[in-house]
Amino acid sequence: MASKLAALVCDTRVLLLIGVVIFVIVQMRLYSAHSEYADRIASAVEAENHCTSQMRLFIDQISQQMGRIVSLEEEKRLLEEKNEQLSSLLQQLERKGVSSTEKSYEVT
Numbered sequence: 001m002a003s004k005l006a007a008l009v010c011d012t013r014v015l016l017l018i019g020v021v022i023f024v025i026v027q028m029r030l031y032s033a034h035s036e037y038a039d040r041i042a043s044a045v046e047a048e049n050h051c052t053s054q055m056r057l058f059i060d061q062i063s064q065q066m067g068r069i070v071s072l073e074e075e076k077r078l079l080e081e082k083n084e085q086l087s088s089l090l091q092q093l094e095r096k097g098v099s100s101t102e103k104s105y106e107v108t
Helices: 002-107
Strands: none
């Protein structure tokens, strides 16, 4: 009876040891999977931050270009007005030049 009890205790210790080893192996695999997913999440967050930063830079560039477009359109409008004024002045001068040329032909 004592030998059966000793064998039973020994078998229980072996089973307990096997259980502990399996538990440790499972915990190690869980830790490694957890670390892998944590690394993936960290790289995804880093990529998202980079994309956000790039998007902000693009928005800033677009804003600057829109401002430049507005100023160029205003400059174009002013140049068109000056062009119209100069064309009108040129036409007036040509008419006066034709009139004075006609007068000089009439006098001679």
